[in-house]
Amino acid sequence: MIKSQHTVQFQNFKDLLWFLWDTQQCNDDALSLATSIAWAMWIRRNQKRNGKKFVTNPLLVQWVGQFSSDFRVVNVKSPLEFAKYSQAWKLHTDAVFKVNVDVATFSSQRMCGVGVAIRDEKGLVVGALS
Incomplete structure (x- = not known):
């Protein structure tokens, strides 16, 4: 009102x-x-x-x-x-790596891109590339 x-x-x-x-x-x-x-x-x-x-x-x-x-x-x-x-991300207690990958495509330019982030068991980035 x-x-x-x-x-x-x-x-x-x-x-x-x-x-x-x-x-x-x-x-x-x-x-x-x-x-x-x-x-x-x-x-x-x-x-x-x-x-x-x-x-x-x-x-x-x-x-x-x-x-x-x-x-x-x-x-x-x-x-x-x-x-x-509803599930939340949990911290691993073991020495493991988590890899996130994402892809973007640009059809008008006939191109694509890939991004990668690698994190350790504490969530800190230990490697990345695109």
């Missing part, structure tokens, strides 16, 4: 979000809803510009509200499910 009754104008969407977060102290659900409405309005604008069918603003807000509600329902994790998958 917006606490102030005066008109406020914003230069951009980021300023609106900061206003909602900081001044109005909105929770994550309210910010998510505001962002989703803006996203849906942007899609609606593009549909209108391209001569496609589009919904009215009240129907758009109603659809976003239902979409957000449905999203929250199907994406709620039970404490048991969360605990099942």
Whole structure:
């Protein structure tokens, strides 16, 4: 719920979000809803510009509200499910090495890159290459 009754104008969407977060102290659900409405309005604008069918603003807000509600329902994790998958990295007591590898591809340049980091049992980097 917006606490102030005066008109406020914003230069951009980021300023609106900061206003909602900081001044109005909105929770994550309210910010998510505001962002989703803006996203849906942007899609609606593009549909209108391209001569496609589009919904009215009240129907758009109603659809976003239902979409957000449905999203929250199907994406709620039970404490048991969360605990099942929450594992933290543990320090090895043996003298072992851990190797992390990552690859990046750049199709337009027809190139790729590889990065490697080698860490000891204390997590200190003992070797790296790219």
